[in-house]
Amino acid sequence: MARNPEIEGILKAWWELDHCQPTEKARRKGTLDGLLAQVVARGRGAVTPDQIQTYLYPQYKDYCRELRKAGRISVQQSAMKP
Amino acid sequence: MIAAEPIEKERPAVVPCEALEAIASEMLKGVTVKRFGEIISWAAAQPGVPPNAANALRVAGWFAEATAFREAEERLLSEGTHRPCLAGLIGAGENLVWAAEKFGMAASGSPPFPTLEDLKATLDSLQTTFRCEHGPKNSEKTNELIGQLLDGSQP
Numbered sequence: 001m002a003r004n005p006e007i008e009g010i011l012k013a014w015w016e017l018d019h020c021q022p023t024e025k026a027r028r029k030g031t032l033d034g035l036l037a038q039v040v041a042r043g044r045g046a047v048t049p050d051q052i053q054t055y056l057y058p059q060y061k062d063y064c065r066e067l068r069k070a071g072r073i074s075v076q077q078s079a080m081k082p
Numbered sequence: 083m084i085a086a087e088p089i090e091k092e093r094p095a096v097v098p099c100e101a102l103e104a105i106a107s108e109m110l111k112g113v114t115v116k117r118f119g120e121i122i123s124w125a126a127a128q129p130g131v132p133p134n135a136a137n138a139l140r141v142a143g144w145f146a147e148a149t150a151f152r153e154a155e156e157r158l159l160s161e162g163t164h165r166p167c168l169a170g171l172i173g174a175g176e177n178l179v180w181a182a183e184k185f186g187m188a189a190s191g192s193p194p195f196p197t198l199e200d201l202k203a204t205l206d207s208l209q210t211t212f213r214c215e216h217g218p219k220n221s222e223k224t225n226e227l228i229g230q231l232l233d234g235s236q237p
Contacts, residue, residue: 007232017207018152022145022196029203043231047224050213055228057214068156 003059010035010056011063115150119143134186141178141187141201147171148204159215168212175205 003011013032020028036049053060113121122143126136151158151171158164182190182198189195196204220228 004233017203018211021194022149022200022204023193024200025203025207026197026199029206039228039231043227047228047231050210051220051224052228053210054214054217054220055225060214065156 006035006039007056007059010039010052011060014053014056014060015063015067115147118146122146132188133181134188137178137182137185138188138190138195141182141196144171144174144178144201145196145204148175148208151208165212165216168208168215172205172208172212175201175208179205 010032013028013035017025017028017032033049036052039052040047040049122139125131126139131139148171151167155164158167179198179202182201187198187201191197
């Protein structure tokens, strides 16, 4: 599904925070917070990071399904190789 | 008489420690998150284990549970058990943050052990999931504004 690059970047950073190694969590959170802060600044503080994530959550769930599906396909393809 | 080949040439190309790591990983497949948590809790509760070491062990067990939650999240949503599982995980995480701040957390930041900041970041991401999935939604006005900010139409 085509999304604008900024939304794609936020969804990617969100996924990486949720699914990275425990020792990478703080760093990944910093990346996501930075991207959300750019949107907040553009809105001159009229919206919060929490509200942006609530807005994007349905897209984030779709994004997670797409990645899981792609992961399953690549696993199945590698299993079929002789 | 044929001379024996030097032993060095008969050694496998795989570095022995990597081979052992792979075997250990296969064995762990049979250990459930619950079983792992029981082992960790037992070790943390042993007499003589300092509180900061017990915290490090409990945090390791909690991260195993948090990772399993993310892997099973879609199934938990379809089964209707997402909310109680997530609430339990958040509550346990908050207790661990409190204990780590009060008594410390051994090996914090020495790989493969996470830091207190890693623990807090994970707890925060779980709280975000709880709010987005089970909490109140934005007003239409807020959604409209965010939509404009993200599609570039807002100056």
